[in-house]
Amino acid sequence: MRISEHRTLTLIFALLAAAMVATSCSSPDESVDEGMAQVPAPESGAIPVTVQQAYAPVTVEQPPKRIAAMGVGDGDTLLALGVTPTTIAPFADPDQATAPWNAELIGDSNPVVLANASAAFGDEIPKALATEPDLITAVGADPTRDQFDLLTKTAPTIVRPAQFKPWQVPWDAQTRQIGTAIGLPELADRKITETEQFLAGVREKNPQLAGKTAVVITASPTGGVSIYGPDDGRGQTVAGYGLAFPPALQGSISNGFYGEVPAESLNLLDAADVVIAVDWQGSNDRLRNNAAFNRLNVVRSGRVVYLPQEVGSAMSVPTVLTIPWVAGQAVEPIAAAAGKA
Numbered sequence: 001m002r003i004s005e006h007r008t009l010t011l012i013f014a015l016l017a018a019a020m021v022a023t024s025c026s027s028p029d030e031s032v033d034e035g036m037a038q039v040p041a042p043e044s045g046a047i048p049v050t051v052q053q054a055y056a057p058v059t060v061e062q063p064p065k066r067i068a069a070m071g072v073g074d075g076d077t078l079l080a081l082g083v084t085p086t087t088i089a090p091f092a093d094p095d096q097a098t099a100p101w102n103a104e105l106i107g108d109s110n111p112v113v114l115a116n117a118s119a120a121f122g123d124e125i126p127k128a129l130a131t132e133p134d135l136i137t138a139v140g141a142d143p144t145r146d147q148f149d150l151l152t153k154t155a156p157t158i159v160r161p162a163q164f165k166p167w168q169v170p171w172d173a174q175t176r177q178i179g180t181a182i183g184l185p186e187l188a189d190r191k192i193t194e195t196e197q198f199l200a201g202v203r204e205k206n207p208q209l210a211g212k213t214a215v216v217i218t219a220s221p222t223g224g225v226s227i228y229g230p231d232d233g234r235g236q237t238v239a240g241y242g243l244a245f246p247p248a249l250q251g252s253i254s255n256g257f258y259g260e261v262p263a264e265s266l267n268l269l270d271a272a273d274v275v276i277a278v279d280w281q282g283s284n285d286r287l288r289n290n291a292a293f294n295r296l297n298v299v300r301s302g303r304v305v306y307l308p309q310e311v312g313s314a315m316s317v318p319t320v321l322t323i324p325w326v327a328g329q330a331v332e333p334i335a336a337a338a339g340k341a
Contacts, residue, residue: 042183064135071140076319079105086131089117101325142166214243214274219283223263232257273341278312
């Protein structure tokens with residue numbers, strides 16, 4: 001998911017030119033009806049505001065009226081704050097703006113879908129600019145400095161807080177960053193508090209989770225598994241339930257939030273009280289049919305939880321919308337497995 005685009009200045013300005021053309025004569029499926037893009041009035045004294053962030057601070061001088069969400073998960077946060085964005089970067093189904101956790105809030109609106117925002121951010125810039133935004137959010141993305149500079153020529157562009165690496169912004173920091181930028185910091189804080197209280201309720205109702213460890217994995221075609229570290233969204237999700245990342249697996253995290261356990265080292269997974277397997281295009285079936293995996297103690301004692309692809313995708317980007325939805329699908333089987341540890 002973490003793939004940075006390195007483009008020359010020539011290509012950057014070519015993209016800008018393409019975006020300007022698209023803005024003036026966009027096709028119907030890449031335009032947003034004026035009535036569809038909605039932004040609540042800012043809280044008193046919240047605008048103008050200067051947002052501190054990576055690359056450079058950005059000042060939002062006027063209340064935004066059309067906001068393009070270019071970061072994965074940014075659309076969820078905007079929707080939770082009452083904003084109907086002009087664009088949305090999906091992460092469950094790359095061709096659909098809606099998912100079970102946000103469909104009601106999207107309603108009949110028709111945001112432009114930026115299907116490749118995570119893997120090819122630069123390719124989606126013309127589409128986003130064609131919706132004529134006066135504010136752009138890219139907190140859940142990894143734009144290059146050139147891409148950031150390009151976007152800010154059109155509208156204030158909000159990216160991750162400087163203290164966090166790309167793809168590792170905690171959900172509460174992401175919510176606060178976006179809420180501040182759009183002039184709704186108090187509402188953002190309330191959404192954060194509500195979500196924290198929800199997670200506290202999960203931990204209170206499931207005391208068997210306390211003090212236990214868990215790792216989220218996906219089967220790889222080679223017979224090993226990919227594992228997601230504590231800074232990954234999936235790791236953040238299970239941490240919200242009170243589960244810690246197994247210290248013995250920390251050495252397998254190779255790039256900050258992700259790593260691989262080869263087939264010959266699957267026994268390392270026995271360091272976890274619970275193993276959570278998230279499906280990706282049939283990967284859970286590969287695990288179930290993997291003889292070496294099935295010999296592990298954690299498997300034989302019934303402490304592996306298999307979650308479907310949609311739930312795994314939602315776990316990968318925790319937001320104030322996905323967190324309660326995922327919990328409804330995942331907490332019960334995870335708590336049952338933890339009770340066997």
